[in-house]
Amino acid sequence: MGKIIFFGGAFDPVHAGHLALLRAARKAVAPGLTLVVPTGNAAVHKQAAAFPADLRLKMLRAALAGFSKTRILDYEIKRCRPPRSAAPFRRSGTFGVPGGRDELRGRRCGQRPLPTYTWQTLRYIKARWPKSVIYLLIGSDNLPLLKTWKRPGLILRDPRVVLVAGHRAMSGEGVRSSFVTSRRQVTNEDLTPSPLPASRCIFVPGEFPPIASSDIREGLIDSKPARRRQARKMIPAAVRPFLEAPAALCALAELYCKKNLPLSRLRHTRAVVRLASELAEIHGLEAKKAGLAAWLHDLSRVKENFSGHRQALRHGPRSAEIARKIFGVEDRDVLEAVSCHTTGRPRQK
Numbered sequence: 001m002g003k004i005i006f007f008g009g010a011f012d013p014v015h016a017g018h019l020a021l022l023r024a025a026r027k028a029v030a031p032g033l034t035l036v037v038p039t040g041n042a043a044v045h046k047q048a049a050a051f052p053a054d055l056r057l058k059m060l061r062a063a064l065a066g067f068s069k070t071r072i073l074d075y076e077i078k079r080c081r082p083p084r085s086a087a088p089f090r091r092s093g094t095f096g097v098p099g100g101r102d103e104l105r106g107r108r109c110g111q112r113p114l115p116t117y118t119w120q121t122l123r124y125i126k127a128r129w130p131k132s133v134i135y136l137l138i139g140s141d142n143l144p145l146l147k148t149w150k151r152p153g154l155i156l157r158d159p160r161v162v163l164v165a166g167h168r169a170m171s172g173e174g175v176r177s178s179f180v181t182s183r184r185q186v187t188n189e190d191l192t193p194s195p196l197p198a199s200r201c202i203f204v205p206g207e208f209p210p211i212a213s214s215d216i217r218e219g220l221i222d223s224k225p226a227r228r229r230q231a232r233k234m235i236p237a238a239v240r241p242f243l244e245a246p247a248a249l250c251a252l253a254e255l256y257c258k259k260n261l262p263l264s265r266l267r268h269t270r271a272v273v274r275l276a277s278e279l280a281e282i283h284g285l286e287a288k289k290a291g292l293a294a295w296l297h298d299l300s301r302v303k304e305n306f307s308g309h310r311q312a313l314r315h316g317p318r319s320a321e322i323a324r325k326i327f328g329v330e331d332r333d334v335l336e337a338v339s340c341h342t343t344g345r346p347r348q349k
């Protein structure tokens with residue numbers, strides 16, 4: 001197998017910057033195999049991924065369809081899943097409902113699932129491909145954070161691990177001793193308590209789009225159409241259709257609610273998502289659609305209290321309008337459910 005590139009990340013969602021970095025690194029290293037490893041519950045990330053794990057996997061598969069000798073490893077995602085014999089997750093919040101928290105984003109016994117660490121994944125890859133040298137690929141913006149990872153010395157002192165970092169134009173001696181991220185000058189001292197030998201550090205020159213998945217997620221739910229278009233452009237064309245899937249819309253609606261609604265309203269919405277999905281299952285209706293409508297039903301309730309009944313009744317149609325304009329929801333059942341949730345309508349399901 002020879003060389004293996006190991007590229008980990010939340011890919012929440014995968015974007016043009018990921019692909020540009022991966023292409024440049026593959027050109028520089030010429031690996032026999034590229035392993036792309038979406039995180040399960042990365043300890044370095046303060047919050048769980050916004051998009052469900054299964055959806056992130058699907059988006060990655062679509063984005064990497066044209067990459068040869070490339071494998072998407074769901075090792076970290078599987079590590080986060082509880083064994084079948086384990087006690088069931090506590091059913092709280094929106095856990096276990098379509099569009100709600102999945103096992104990675106929900107809580108297990110009141111806590112997040114066990115965290116995953118890069119050193120563990122490296123150990124797994126080394127055991128599975130024992131004769132290979134592993135090229136750990138990271139973006140330059142993550143370099144200063146490496147020392148905050150669990151057991152950085154174990155990762156970087158391993159003679160079978162070579163660090164590959166994307167960075168902006170720099171060459172010659174400067175590359176060996178220091179490099180520049182988009183934020184500040186970083187030296188090898190920043191990497192780890194013991195500096196990484198220059199011979200085991202490859203810097204991939206190139207112009208990588210200065211974008212982050214968090215910016216894209218924010219952009220996708222922005223009220224300005226231009227910002228939404230810009231965010232979509234950063235997502236590979238093959239991946240964009242997945243943004244219309246109910247699971248993606250639910251994830252984005254949840255982000256929107258977190259950002260714009262009062263906490264009490266957010267809690268209410270989560271409870272409605274759970275209840276709507278359960279009721280849909282009982283009555284043989286589409287639980288995914290019911291969950292989506294529930295996530296969207298109070299989008300316009302940015303204030304907890306209304307000044308009058310009329311204003312209170314209008315928040316349904318207003319929420320439906322936001323669902324249509326910002327989230328691009330066209331499903332008539334969903335829009336009607338949102339629009340009429342304050343008033344009801346004849347023959348309402």
Ligand SMILES: [Fe+2]
Nearest residue numbers: 297298315341
């Ligand atoms: Fe409402």
